[in-house]
Every structure is written in C-alpha cells, then in structure tokens.
Amino acid sequence: MTGIALASVGAGLAAIGAGIGVGTVGAAAVQGMARQPEMAPKLQVTALIFSALIEGVALFSLVICFLQM
Amino acid sequence: MTSSVDIATNAVSAGGPVDTKIAVHDFIYEHVMYHIAEADVWNLPFVNVPQLDIFRYDGVMIAVGCLLLIFFCGFFYKPNKSVQHGWANLLEVFVLFIRNQIAIAFLGEKDGRRMAPLFCSFFFFILILNLLGLVPLFTTATGNINVTGALAAITLGFMVGGGIYRCGVKNFLLTFIPPGLPLPLKIFMAPLEFVSMISKVMALMIRLFANMLAGHIIIFSLVGLVALFGLWAAPVLALVVCVYFFEIFIAFFQAYIFTLLSAVYMGQLYRPEH
Numbered sequence: 001m002t003g004i005a006l007a008s009v010g011a012g013l014a015a016i017g018a019g020i021g022v023g024t025v026g027a028a029a030v031q032g033m034a035r036q037p038e039m040a041p042k043l044q045v046t047a048l049i050f051s052a053l054i055e056g057v058a059l060f061s062l063v064i065c066f067l068q069m
Numbered sequence: 070m071t072s073s074v075d076i077a078t079n080a081v082s083a084g085g086p087v088d089t090k091i092a093v094h095d096f097i098y099e100h101v102m103y104h105i106a107e108a109d110v111w112n113l114p115f116v117n118v119p120q121l122d123i124f125r126y127d128g129v130m131i132a133v134g135c136l137l138l139i140f141f142c143g144f145f146y147k148p149n150k151s152v153q154h155g156w157a158n159l160l161e162v163f164v165l166f167i168r169n170q171i172a173i174a175f176l177g178e179k180d181g182r183r184m185a186p187l188f189c190s191f192f193f194f195i196l197i198l199n200l201l202g203l204v205p206l207f208t209t210a211t212g213n214i215n216v217t218g219a220l221a222a223i224t225l226g227f228m229v230g231g232g233i234y235r236c237g238v239k240n241f242l243l244t245f246i247p248p249g250l251p252l253p254l255k256i257f258m259a260p261l262e263f264v265s266m267i268s269k270v271m272a273l274m275i276r277l278f279a280n281m282l283a284g285h286i287i288i289f290s291l292v293g294l295v296a297l298f299g300l301w302a303a304p305v306l307a308l309v310v311c312v313y314f315f316e317i318f319i320a321f322f323q324a325y326i327f328t329l330l331s332a333v334y335m336g337q338l339y340r341p342e343h
Contacts, residue, residue, distance in 0.1 A: 048329075055276070056272045059275060059283065062279055062283060063275060063279050
C-alpha cells in the first residue's frame, strides 16, 4: 500500500506543477491578448502549444506514477 | 484478464470493506496495466462480453483506416465540383484549417502544400480513434502506447528523412550544432540537441497516450465508485457525463495538438535557418 500512497502523492505533486505552469501560460496569453487584440489568434496558438508541452510533462509523471503503483 | 474478472466478482459479491477496497484496487490496476501493455483481447469492466475481433485495437484501427479511405476518396472527393455541399463542405473546413493554419504556417508554402495530406491523415485518424474510444464497446486505440508510438515514429521518420531530403546530409547534421557558440560548448551541445530531437518525439508519443488513458481512467474510476459503494454513489454518474463531454473536447484537442506539434518539429528541421 505504501507504493500506492506514494504514487498518489506523486500524482498530486505533478498536478501542482502543471497547474502553476498552465496558469502562468494562460495569464500571460490573456495579458498579451488584452494589450494587443490583433495578435489574439497567434497568441492563442502559441499558448495552446506551450500548455500542451507543460501538460505533457505532467502526464510523464502520471505515467511514472502508474508504473510505480 | 480472467483473474481480474474473478477478483472483481469476488469484490462485488463478498468480503469485508477493507478486502473489497484492496480487491477493487487490484482490479482497476490490472485493467489499467492491461490497457497500457496488451493489445490482443479486450473486456468490458465488470461484465463479460463476447470477444469480437472488431473490438480489438488492430481491428478498430483497420476499420477506421478503411472507413476513412472509403469516405474521403469515395464519397467526399469530387474533383469536378468547385463548391462542395453537405458533409464534404464540413470536411473542407477541417482540411483547409489543417493545410493553412498547420502545414503552411509551420512548413512554408511549398512544403506545406506537399505535406498537408500527411497532416490530414494524422488528424482524422487520431480524431476518429479518439472518438471511437468514447463509444461503448469500442476500445481506445490511441490509449495504447504501441499505437501512439507508431504514429510518433512516422513523425520521426518524416523529420529525419525530410530534413535530409530538404537540406542534404551535411546541413541536416549541422542543424544539431547550435550557431553562435564557442567550440567547447558546441561539442557539448551537439549530443544534447540529438537527445532533444528524440525526446520531442517520445513526448509526442506519451502525450497522446497518457491524455487518452487518463481521461478513460477518470471515467472508469468514477463508475468504479458505484461498484465499490453501491447505489449511494449513483449521483457520481452525473459527474461522469460531464467528464464524458470534456473527453469529446479532449479528443479534438489532442488530435489537433499531435498534428500541430508534428508540423512544428518537422518545420524546425526542414527550415533550419528559421
């Protein structure tokens, strides 16, 4: 059961990191769009790419948690 | 898989609360590991269904490939009509979006037009596999790491092959050496750049696989609460419906992200000066 407990804690920590990262990306994208609305489509695509990259890191840790479970 | 079904029936039928929890956990764990590792037969959780070939991963993929070929080439492709109608019109929106916003935007005009069929294949293949995974009785082929690994290997092949075809072997190898650095740092950075290329593709593989798997595990665990606690947990089914609709969004989004990142990675190697 310790393995399961530690894996759960690890999944939670990964969620914290990904949450901070995606939040930063989202805040920066919204700021940029508010300052320059004509750049909004480009900023949206870039924000999506970077949030997907961050999400990928979180999902790596998720997979490692599965392997450790 | 038979052992896990036995565990589940034991867990649902008898046993103290602690035993039940451990047994259900084992069952869920085996189901998840089975999703990750194996690809031959497939079972619904908690009930037995006849194992038909069409529900296996390869069966689903072959069916989707044939369907895409028939629909796109047979029904939708009308080269004589300049203005499409009906379903073909809907498809044209997607195809134009992929060609203009993904292929041409990241690969340039000439390469983008050439590579657009590949990205369309990626997008529709992944999208339909993702959506089929949400239909009961069908399995999520993109939730298996072998499938996404093969898709990412295609991307890697086009990155390396296309980069060599576009720039020549010498210039392709030179892209691994970042310009404007002192010589010792260049020697240090070249292997890192190579590892970075491989790890990008690995990330592509794990992103799609883990996204689809995680969504299905969420639905599976929430439904599993009903199996664990009985009818008292029935309100959680409302949450399952919400997660289900979120999964539909994720299916589109992940197909888009996979196609987009493939285009970005290919564009980095096709146009190294950029």
